Amino acid sequence: MDKYNRVYNFSAGPAVLPIEVLETARDEMLNYQNSGLSVMEMSHRSKTYDEIIKTAEADLRELMNIPSNYKVLFLQGGAHLQFSMVPINLLKNGVADYIVTGQWAKKAYQEAQKYGKINKVATSEDKNFSYIPDCSNLDISENADYVYICENNTIYGTKFHTLPNTKGKTLVSDMSSCFLSEPVDVTQYGLIFAGVQKNVGPAGVQIVIIREDLLRDDLPDWCPTMLNYKIHADNNSLYNTPPAYGIYICGLVFKWLKKMGGLSEMKKINENKAKILYDFLDNSKLFKGTVEKSSRSLMNVPFVTGSDELDKKFIEESKNAGLIQLKGHRTVGGMRASIYNAMPIEGVSALVQFMKKFESENL
Numbered sequence: 097m098d099k100y101n102r103v104y105n106f107s108a109g110p111a112v113l114p115i116e117v118l119e120t121a122r123d124e125m126l127n128y129q130n131s132g133l134s135v136m137e138m139s140h141r142s143k144t145y146d147e148i149i150k151t152a153e154a155d156l157r158e159l160m161n162i163p164s165n166y167k168v169l170f171l172q173g174g175a176h177l178q179f180s181m182v183p184i185n186l187l188k189n190g191v192a193d194y195i196v197t198g199q200w201a202k203k204a205y206q207e208a209q210k211y212g213k214i215n216k217v218a219t220s221e222d223k224n225f226s227y228i229p230d231c232s233n234l235d236i237s238e239n240a241d242y243v244y245i246c247e248n249n250t251i252y253g254t255k256f257h258t259l260p261n262t263k264g265k266t267l268v269s270d271m272s273s274c275f276l277s278e279p280v281d282v283t284q285y286g287l288i289f290a291g292v293q294k295n296v297g298p299a300g301v302q303i304v305i306i307r308e309d310l311l312r313d314d315l316p317d318w319c320p321t322m323l324n325y326k327i328h329a330d331n332n333s334l335y336n337t338p339p340a341y342g343i344y345i346c347g348l349v350f351k352w353l354k355k356m357g358g359l360s361e362m363k364k365i366n367e368n369k370a371k372i373l374y375d376f377l378d379n380s381k382l383f384k385g386t387v388e389k390s391s392r393s394l395m396n397v398p399f400v401t402g403s404d405e406l407d408k409k410f411i412e413e414s415k416n417a418g419l420i421q422l423k424g425h426r427t428v429g430g431m432r433a434s435i436y437n438a439m440p441i442e443g444v445s446a447l448v449q450f451m452k453k454f455e456s457e458n459l
């Protein structure tokens with residue numbers, strides 16, 4: 097535990113934030129940089145706020161090396177709204193191909209059915225989504241407007257380590273739970289979206305990175321104005337009141353990431369953290385990981401004891417030891433440790449120490 101008596105929070109989302117960010121937010125809460133008011137009370141059209149949102153965007157662009165022909169949008173509605181906005185905005189031929197590797201991709205796939213002919217070109221549902229299928233030579237539709245993936249499967253703990261071969265079609269990625277965890281080549285994607293409550297900031301902000309040629313003037317009349325990417329792009333995410341305070345916190349996290357050395361440094365840190373946990377799981381006599389090794393996520397690590405009773409006991413006792421939110425998603429059972437950017441290595445070590453103790457007491 098830290099000096100604030102805080103627990104180690106392994107929640108999948110809303111999730112842990114960097115302590116330095118929370119401290120800055122605290123210090124700036126009542127009077128943001130001598131503006132005389134809190135960011136929460138500020139007009140989103142004010143000069144002070146304009147600086148906040150512009151700096152946040154600039155820092156994100158720098159962190160991800162986002163090319164100038166991509167727009168960065170700060171939106172609302174959660175990742176769930178992107179399940180609708182993506183097909184509404186991107187379907188021209190009315191055809192899209194989805195790779196269904198978990199609950200979130202499945203929901204996106206189902207939602208998209210409302211808007212066109214949506215194909216499931218690959219899935220790992222046969223083994224309860226415990227692996228990423230080979231996507232090197234899929235039957236991509238000739239006239240597909242895009243190919244959709246959920247890059248890191250928050251619930252099942254799998255991650256695409258190689259992007260699918262889309263055969264030239266636009267790639268759309270739900271990066272909610274791996275956003276900013278490692279460098280990505282933005283040019284490989286037409287659209288990236290992420291709900292920030294996993295790895296970036298407080299719930300309520302949705303970041304969309306979209307290649308400019310995908311913004312359209314010819315959307316169907318029934319498309320609600322608020323669901324039109326181009327409207328938000330043309331207005332620099334200020335068409336209406338944005339989730340202003342949440343964007344400010346995201347901006348603080350971007351600054352923190354820059355201070356940490358950027359995304360390649362974060363990747364190393366995340367690999368080290370995940371290795372501690374995976375190495376333990378691979379050698380444990382009681383616990384085991386539920387995912388194929390080659391598909392493992394650096395962010396979400398599900399594991400089980402093999403006994404529902406012991407799983408329950410573990411979750412209960414870990415909570416009492418200050419390690420919270422280790423219960424697995426209801427569709428997988430067992431445990432899940434989410435170890436996002438802001439989870440310190442000490443938290444992962446504390447978890448492994450606790451698992452060792454639990455193992456010796458219950459084997």
Ligand SMILES: *Cc1c(COP(=O)(O)O)cnc(C)c1O
Binds near residue numbers: 173248294
């Ligand atoms: C959490 C999550 C979602 C759903 O996010 P909401 O903001 O609750 O709509 C979608 N996709 C992924 C990968 C997630 O982790």
